[in-house]
Amino acid sequence: MEAVRVLHDILIVWGWIAKMTTKFTYLFLIILSFAAFASAQDRQVMAQAERITGDKFPITLQTSRGATIYAAEEPTEAMLKAIDKGLTDLFAVARKNNYSKKLNYSDYTIYIARPDRMKDGTGKYSPDIAVGAAQYAGTEYDKGGYIYAAGMVVSQGKMAFVIANHTSDHARVSDLVRYEGEHLVLYHNDRRRYESSKDHSKGGGHPILQ
Numbered sequence: 001m002e003a004v005r006v007l008h009d010i011l012i013v014w015g016w017i018a019k020m021t022t023k024f025t026y027l028f029l030i031i032l033s034f035a036a037f038a039s040a041q042d043r044q045v046m047a048q049a050e051r052i053t054g055d056k057f058p059i060t061l062q063t064s065r066g067a068t069i070y071a072a073e074e075p076t077e078a079m080l081k082a083i084d085k086g087l088t089d090l091f092a093v094a095r096k097n098n099y100s101k102k103l104n105y106s107d108y109t110i111y112i113a114r115p116d117r118m119k120d121g122t123g124k125y126s127p128d129i130a131v132g133a134a135q136y137a138g139t140e141y142d143k144g145g146y147i148y149a150a151g152m153v154v155s156q157g158k159m160a161f162v163i164a165n166h167t168s169d170h171a172r173v174s175d176l177v178r179y180e181g182e183h184l185v186l187y188h189n190d191r192r193r194y195e196s197s198k199d200h201s202k203g204g205g206h207p208i209l210q
């Protein structure tokens with residue numbers, strides 16, 4: 001009888017292990033498919049950033065506050081610090097406007113592109129990227145099919161934007177991060193205000209949030 005009882009107990013334990021293993025397998029598969037979906041989305045955003053800028057972004061790193069950076073060329077420590085400061089300023093002004101969603105450094109992905117010009121029309125240091133004119137065609141910004149942009153949103157959903165690499169005037173970097181970030185904060189907190197402020201070809205610029 002003793003042997004039968006031991007065998008019975010072993011079967012129960014075995015059954016329990018099998019059940020838990022099945023559960024963990026399902027859980028594992030679910031996590032795996034979420035990860036695959038997320039990385040497919042990341043690849044789409046990367047492809048979009050490459051298309052907008054004509055650059056590749058082989059350098060991946062994080063700012064000390066935790067924002068994700070993809071860079072065409074190695075950014076300086078001052079550049080990364082300026083990005084964190086821009087996000088800090090953005091979160092402060094967002095809270096002032098009673099917006100609370102997506103105010104974590106880790107929510108943001110910033111692509112640092114190679115600048116397509118170093119100075120603006122007045123000769124001032126202004127690393128900008130050339131992008132297709134699109135809705136800016138025929139406006140004062142149009143330089144013949146393209147415009148120079150200081151920054152541009154790459155993905156609203158994945159909270160990504162692109163700016164050009166700077167080697168000085170890092171205050172400008174903080175401003176640009178705050179400005180592009182305004183579009184993303186509005187997209188996730190106030191869709192109506194986002195829609196009415198996203199397109200600068202009809203006038204209106206930055207800062208949007210006061």
Ligand SMILES: [Zn+2]
Nearest residue numbers: 179183200206
């Ligand atoms: Zn803007």
